[in-house]
Amino acid sequence: MKISRRNLLAAAGGATFAAGMARGAEDPHAHHHHTAPAEPAAATPAHTHAAPTPAAPASAQGARITTLNGRSLPFRRVNGVKEFHLVAEEIEHEFAPGTKIKAWGYNGITPGPTIEAVEGDRVRILVTNRLPEHTSIHWHGILLPCGMDGVGGLTQPHIKPGETWAYEFTLRQHGTHMYHPHADEVVQLASGMMGLFIIHPRDRAQDAVDRDFAFLLHNWAVHPGTYRPDPSVMTDFDLWTFNSKLFPAIDPLVVRTGQRVRIRVGNLSMHDHPIHLHGFRFQVTGGDGGRWPRAQWRSEVTESVAVGQTRDIEFVADVPGDWALHCHKSHHTMNAMGHGIPNPIGVDQASLGERLSALLPGYHPMGQGGMAEHAEHSGMGHMHGPENTIPMMVGHGPFGNVEMGGMFTVLKVRDRLPDGYADPGWYEHPRGTQAWRVE
Numbered sequence: 001m002k003i004s005r006r007n008l009l010a011a012a013g014g015a016t017f018a019a020g021m022a023r024g025a026e027d028p029h030a031h032h033h034h035t036a037p038a039e040p041a042a043a044t045p046a047h048t049h050a051a052p053t054p055a056a057p058a059s060a061q062g063a064r065i066t067t068l069n070g071r072s073l074p075f076r077r078v079n080g081v082k083e084f085h086l087v088a089e090e091i092e093h094e095f096a097p098g099t100k101i102k103a104w105g106y107n108g109i110t111p112g113p114t115i116e117a118v119e120g121d122r123v124r125i126l127v128t129n130r131l132p133e134h135t136s137i138h139w140h141g142i143l144l145p146c147g148m149d150g151v152g153g154l155t156q157p158h159i160k161p162g163e164t165w166a167y168e169f170t171l172r173q174h175g176t177h178m179y180h181p182h183a184d185e186v187v188q189l190a191s192g193m194m195g196l197f198i199i200h201p202r203d204r205a206q207d208a209v210d211r212d213f214a215f216l217l218h219n220w221a222v223h224p225g226t227y228r229p230d231p232s233v234m235t236d237f238d239l240w241t242f243n244s245k246l247f248p249a250i251d252p253l254v255v256r257t258g259q260r261v262r263i264r265v266g267n268l269s270m271h272d273h274p275i276h277l278h279g280f281r282f283q284v285t286g287g288d289g290g291r292w293p294r295a296q297w298r299s300e301v302t303e304s305v306a307v308g309q310t311r312d313i314e315f316v317a318d319v320p321g322d323w324a325l326h327c328h329k330s331h332h333t334m335n336a337m338g339h340g341i342p343n344p345i346g347v348d349q350a351s352l353g354e355r356l357s358a359l360l361p362g363y364h365p366m367g368q369g370g371m372a373e374h375a376e377h378s379g380m381g382h383m384h385g386p387e388n389t390i391p392m393m394v395g396h397g398p399f400g401n402v403e404m405g406g407m408f409t410v411l412k413v414r415d416r417l418p419d420g421y422a423d424p425g426w427y428e429h430p431r432g433t434q435a436w437r438v439e
């Protein structure tokens with residue numbers, strides 16, 4: 001069933017998709033809120049994948065990368081070299097409506113734009129430092145001459161504020177890799193400096209997928225009411241992000257029923273994250289050490305992505321629905337949350353609440369039956385948290401509050417996508433396929 005459906009879709013969509021790829025290949029995503037000096041103004045609109053596109057055949061050249069809430073970095077060709085330009089700088093970043101910070105990133109965003117290239121490419125990456133302190137960039141997992149490895153002090157002098165340095169090497173591998181500073185890492189990583197570096201195989205038909213998503217895991221210490229991440233925190237972070245965004249502001253992953261999907265996850269946070277997908281058994285097909293031989297693939301529903309690792313997972317999205325995709329550590333699917341507070345569950349706080357309300361206007365006793373009521377209160381708007389602090393459980397679904405935050409988003413699989421890969425809204429469950437109330 002799966003196979004025949006895929007073949008059918010491939011036959012229907014092949015030509016159009018191939019044309020889209022050809023156009024997109026030399027004209028990387030152009031839309032960016034911020035223009036770095038050497039980013040050429042590309043002529044064509046970026047969202048080659050956003051137009052109503054027939055199902056992309058995995059047999060063609062494979063999909064371009066969809067960086068959740070992000071974009072790929074444009075390049076220009078200079079004498080056969082693909083030249084990219086990253087600008088390290090301070091930016092204003094919004095995690096989700098209600099929480100903004102001063103972050104450090106690249107080209108106006110955190111994580112920085114995704115570098116997308118092809119095995120065999122000669123690449124030159126210019127790095128301009130507009131930060132108040134020196135930096136460097138390490139190309140994590142990429143095979144290159146030692147002097148291009150970007151370890152400040154070890155393989156090169158640091159890049160001082162105002163300087164631009166060039167890194168140039170030939171890509172001898174393919175897979176999911178990352179870039180990040182190797183200079184004052186405690187501050188620069190804590191502030192959001194990181195990005196994905198994805199190398200496609202030279203033979204694009206090899207292991208091609210229809211939808212190819214990528215995101216980085218990160219943790220942040222933004223104390224309530226403050227606007228700059230605290231780099232001194234080691235374990236007790238309060239914000240957990242996919243590509244520096246919090247649910248409900250994380251893009252959904254939109255795919256058509258029957259498509260082959262790859263999700264690439266990299267981790268530059270301080271914790272390991274067991275990434276769990278509902279509804280499917282996926283194969284873990286590779287990491288930053290490269291694509292694994294088929295015999296090494298594992299069938300899983302949760303894959304832990306350790307610090308400094310990337311993992312690729314793949315599956316055929318053959319069942320429509322709204323499927324949760326999240327870290328399985330329950331505190332990592334919360335937004336700003338106090339830790340180490342007394343446990344009020346089962347405690348009758350009625351009289352205590354009255355007495356405290358007299359002393360503390362606006363005090364809300366809560367948590368007697370659990371913490372769900374917390375979400376209700378903040379959802380109704382009559383409980384306000386500290387300034388610049390998103391409630392810990394948010395996100396309205398079609399049936400109520402989703403009571404999630406942080407590292408949580410939704411894989412939306414649909415038979416029909418009339419608006420291309422735009423968010424199709426909530427899934428409408430066919431009759432007889434949904435849990436029902438018995439009494």
Ligand SMILES: [Cu+2]
Pocket residue numbers: 240271272273274327328329332407
């Ligand atoms: Cu986690």
